[in-house]
Amino acid sequence: MDVGARHAVPVLTPVASRLVPYPEEFNMRIAHYLNQFFGGIGAEEHAGKGLEVRDSAVGPGRLLESLLGNDARIVLTLVCGDNYAVEHQEEITASVMAKVRQANVDLFVAGPCFDAGRYGMAAGALCRAVQAELSISAVTAMSEENPGVDLYRDALYIIDSGTTIANMRNVLDKMARLSRKLVTKEPIGLPHEEGYLRRGWLRDQLVEKKAATRLVDMLLAKMNGEPFDSEMPPTAFAPIPMPAGVKNLSRAKVMLITDGGLVPRGNPDKIEGTAATRWGSYSIEGRDDLRAEDYEVSHGGYDTRFVQEDPDRLVPLDALREMEKNGVIGKLHNEFISTCGRSNPLSNTRRLGREMAEKIKRDGVDAVILTST
Amino acid sequence: MQLSLAHHPISEIQFGVPARLEGAVLIVDPATLRRMILEDESIVSVDFDIARPGERCRAGPIFDVIEPRAKAPGCGADFPGILGAPITAGIGTTHVLTGAAVSVLAEISPDPTRSATGRVLEMSGAPVEASEYSSLQHLIVIPHTKPGLPRQTLEKAYRLAGIRVAVELARSAWNHLPVDLQTFEPVGPGEKGRDGLARVAYVGQIFSRQRKPAVDEPILYGANTDGMLPVMLHPDEWLDGAVVPSLHSWFGGTETYFYQNHPIILELYQRHHAREINFVGTVATIAGSDNFDRERHCRAAANLVKWNLNADGVVLSKYGGGLPHADLAETARLLEGMGIKTSVMVSDVSRDRRVESALLFNVPEVDAIVYNGGNGKQWQVPRVDRVIAATPEFVELLTGPMTIEASNIVGVTNQQGASRMRAMVY
Amino acid sequence: MVQITSALPIAKMVGANRVVLGTGIVHVTGDAKLPPADEKELRRKLVQKALDALQSNEKG
Numbered sequence: 001m002d003v004g005a006r007h008a009v010p011v012l013t014p015v016a017s018r019l020v021p022y023p024e025e026f027n028m029r030i031a032h033y034l035n036q037f038f039g040g041i042g043a044e045e046h047a048g049k050g051l052e053v054r055d056s057a058v059g060p061g062r063l064l065e066s067l068l069g070n071d072a073r074i075v076l077t078l079v080c081g082d083n084y085a086v087e088h089q090e091e092i093t094a095s096v097m098a099k100v101r102q103a104n105v106d107l108f109v110a111g112p113c114f115d116a117g118r119y120g121m122a123a124g125a126l127c128r129a130v131q132a133e134l135s136i137s138a139v140t141a142m143s144e145e146n147p148g149v150d151l152y153r154d155a156l157y158i159i160d161s162g163t164t165i166a167n168m169r170n171v172l173d174k175m176a177r178l179s180r181k182l183v184t185k186e187p188i189g190l191p192h193e194e195g196y197l198r199r200g201w202l203r204d205q206l207v208e209k210k211a212a213t214r215l216v217d218m219l220l221a222k223m224n225g226e227p228f229d230s231e232m233p234p235t236a237f238a239p240i241p242m243p244a245g246v247k248n249l250s251r252a253k254v255m256l257i258t259d260g261g262l263v264p265r266g267n268p269d270k271i272e273g274t275a276a277t278r279w280g281s282y283s284i285e286g287r288d289d290l291r292a293e294d295y296e297v298s299h300g301g302y303d304t305r306f307v308q309e310d311p312d313r314l315v316p317l318d319a320l321r322e323m324e325k326n327g328v329i330g331k332l333h334n335e336f337i338s339t340c341g342r343s344n345p346l347s348n349t350r351r352l353g354r355e356m357a358e359k360i361k362r363d364g365v366d367a368v369i370l371t372s373t
Numbered sequence: 374m375q376l377s378l379a380h381h382p383i384s385e386i387q388f389g390v391p392a393r394l395e396g397a398v399l400i401v402d403p404a405t406l407r408r409m410i411l412e413d414e415s416i417v418s419v420d421f422d423i424a425r426p427g428e429r430c431r432a433g434p435i436f437d438v439i440e441p442r443a444k445a446p447g448c449g450a451d452f453p454g455i456l457g458a459p460i461t462a463g464i465g466t467t468h469v470l471t472g473a474a475v476s477v478l479a480e481i482s483p484d485p486t487r488s489a490t491g492r493v494l495e496m497s498g499a500p501v502e503a504s505e506y507s508s509l510q511h512l513i514v515i516p517h518t519k520p521g522l523p524r525q526t527l528e529k530a531y532r533l534a535g536i537r538v539a540v541e542l543a544r545s546a547w548n549h550l551p552v553d554l555q556t557f558e559p560v561g562p563g564e565k566g567r568d569g570l571a572r573v574a575y576v577g578q579i580f581s582r583q584r585k586p587a588v589d590e591p592i593l594y595g596a597n598t599d600g601m602l603p604v605m606l607h608p609d610e611w612l613d614g615a616v617v618p619s620l621h622s623w624f625g626g627t628e629t630y631f632y633q634n635h636p637i638i639l640e641l642y643q644r645h646h647a648r649e650i651n652f653v654g655t656v657a658t659i660a661g662s663d664n665f666d667r668e669r670h671c672r673a674a675a676n677l678v679k680w681n682l683n684a685d686g687v688v689l690s691k692y693g694g695g696l697p698h699a700d701l702a703e704t705a706r707l708l709e710g711m712g713i714k715t716s717v718m719v720s721d722v723s724r725d726r727r728v729e730s731a732l733l734f735n736v737p738e739v740d741a742i743v744y745n746g747g748n749g750k751q752w753q754v755p756r757v758d759r760v761i762a763a764t765p766e767f768v769e770l771l772t773g774p775m776t777i778e779a780s781n782i783v784g785v786t787n788q789q790g791a792s793r794m795r796a797m798v799y
Numbered sequence: 800m801v802q803i804t805s806a807l808p809i810a811k812m813v814g815a816n817r818v819v820l821g822t823g824i825v826h827v828t829g830d831a832k833l834p835p836a837d838e839k840e841l842r843r844k845l846v847q848k849a850l851d852a853l854q855s856n857e858k859g
Contacts, residue, residue, distance in 0.1 A: 199799055231795060310829060318839065318842070319843045662805075664807045
């Protein structure tokens with residue numbers, strides 16, 4: 001029991017020492033996941049410890065519980081070594097899920113993890129699983145740089161804990177408030193209002209000022225050197241490593257791909273003209289030229305007349321066939337791939353690209369020409 | 374330029390003869406309007422209807438919304454270049470029937486791949502707080518065109534019908550004293566007496582070359598803008614009929630009403646009047662058809678701002694769909710490189726509601742972004758008592774109950790600065 | 800892979816390593832303003848540029 005002395009490791013408090021008895025019924029039953037350090041087992045040397053279970057609040061959980069209110073009780077604490085959790089993620093996830101399911105809780109809390117990376121990754125994985133598979137509200141906390149953030153921020157509410165453990169109380173308070181709202185299904189405010197890290201989602205909201213006013217306000221603030229909040233952060237795309245150039249083009253198999261929505265008449269694969277979820281691969285065997293009567297265009301984002309008149313204006317088959325005949329390229333693949341790039345979110349196009357890449361590799365293609373509108 | 378807007382507030386529209394203005398009640402004679410509209414051989418018949426705020430009523434697909442306005446006799450031409458000679462707009466008195474609108478319906482959806490119903494006017498229920506149009510008195514014009522006409526011919530017929538009616542209605546105010554006369558403080562790069570105030574300009578796209586305009590498609594003083602380079606316009610030209618939306622935009626969010634009541638220009642005028650800025654002028658530009666076209670336009674627009682307007686800061690808006698964001702960002706980037714600060718207003722391109730899909734540019738200097746949302750918002754709207762539409766098929770489609778996306782309710786998402794629907798990042 | 804497009808800024812933004820300028824949004828590998836023979840020649844040249852880019856190890 002804590003008597004004011006500072007311990008290197010938080011001391012485990014036995015249930016019996018609690019002075020105020022718990023009420024019989026609770027409105028909020030909570031499960032809490034901690035690592036070996038905060039769970040009172042030991043420091044780094046104990047990071048290999050497996051999952052241990054307690055039936056009440058431990059370490060920071062005690063403060064969390066009191067911040068959550070009189071009707072809240074941590075009925076299950078799960079403690080695991082950071083290394084064990086990361087190295088046996090599937091096993092630990094399964095165990096935790098089983099125990100959480102059994103404990104019949106309303107809320108799952110993990111951490112706070114601050115900048116402990118393995119802890120953050122385990123906490124994130126567990127919160128996500130509990131939320132997705134058991135439909136139980138989950139909250140965790142970490143510092144923005146914690147690797148767990150990038151992996152799980154879009155799935156979870158992660159309170160920004162910063163890196164300083166001395167802020168524990170403040171962090172737990174934010175976790176408690178957010179948890180309450182989640183459990184009682186109150187609307188959740190914006191990141192800066194509730195203290196969670198930006199999750200990377202958009203939510204439409206009617207605001208007081210029209211866009212024109214906001215636009216002029218923002219410019220004037222910028223011109224005056226005053227701080228302003230841009231309504232959208234810049235997008236970051238990870239660089240794509242550049243594949244080596246084709247060494248011997250005259251022996252290479254080249255394939256045509258387009259996102260301009262050129263499809264055979266009748267659009268047999270029903271590729272959508274907006275936010276397409278499908279792609280198709282179409283035979284050009286024996287053809288020297290694409291004929292207007294064989295094709296149509298499924299793309300709502302540009303004037304398709306010119307391509308409809310002569311599809312080679314989008315998929316340059318005629319030019320490539322000539323080059324194949326003249327030996328400039330080894331072979332033109334006998335199919336071309338098509339989809340529609342219009343208003344297509346990354347969540348679609350990443351998958352489409354991956355699927356296309358698999359086929360391209362299977363078909364032994366050496367190089368691709370992608371034409372885009 | 375000495376534009377004066379003579380405001381005649383309208384609280385009610387009724388059918389009757391003769392057509393006239395009685396206080397705040399506008400009496401409309403359908404027979405007169407019909408005769409006028411049927412002069413266009415593309416139109417075989419036309420119906421009219423009235424939609425009032427709060428009515429359980431829905432109309433669509435909306436082709437355009439126009440504020441009834443008419444130049445006072447001797448003060449110039451209405452929609453110059455379209456209804457008359459292309460003399461300069463923005464000079465003299467224009468009568469305005471404030472609180473009223475002419476809404477023209479189409480017989481086809483602008484973009485069936487995106488929406489079967491097209492843009493809808495919703496007069497009651499949850500969506501009304503999101504669109505200014507819901508609080509106006511609407512005269513709905515429903516032209517029925519000859520079968521078999523090409524799409525652009527239909528659209529031109531709708532455009533002409535709408536603006537003709539809008540002008541005709543406002544002429545009822547000719548011999549009436551306005552309730553309010555609105556004038557604007559002089560604007561221009563050489564205006565005196567504004568030393569020390571930040572010089573601010575507006576660069577607005579008025580067309581996107583994602584499609585080629587029809588030969589006879591009126592956009593700027595009746596010209597189709599094909600081959601055109603950016604041009605400087607006095608703000609009053611935008612407000613007084615020099616610019617109308619293109620005939621066919623799949624993306625919408627631009628109506629004649631908000632050129633006449635251009636939110637960005639009016640906002641800049643407000644700050645100019647309050648002596649917070651020196652509003653030096655505007656540039657109308659176009660999103661390019663290819664990379665060279667884009668490059669050409671962005672540089673020309675930026676150069677006009679730098680060397681002719683000598684602005685310190687610029688607000689920029691776009692037209693059309695996704696690709697024009699590249700033009701928007703490039704123009705802003707060039708301006709920033711010239712030491713001119715910018716803020717840009719974009720349209721919602723995120724379909725999966727992820728922040729990573731939200732922007733089509735990544736330019737560090739273009740860091741002041743206003744984000745018009747709407748792609749993630751829908752309303753459950755009920756069955757209404759009255760649907761106003763050109764065909765029984767559309768009446769059925771629009772009766773409800775149904776789910777309507779925010780971008781399909783006219784006035785909710787808007788590229789002219791009128792929208793209050795913002796995409797919040799969380 | 801080489802990409803032929805007129806949306807050069809977007810291609811660059813998402814990280815495409817080999818990009819060749821196409822002749823416009825509405826006819827990426829064509830030009831409706833040209834007579835057919837000239838248009839074909841334009842297309843040949845464009846495709847050759849794309850093939851050159853495929854063989855090169857220089858980004859652009």
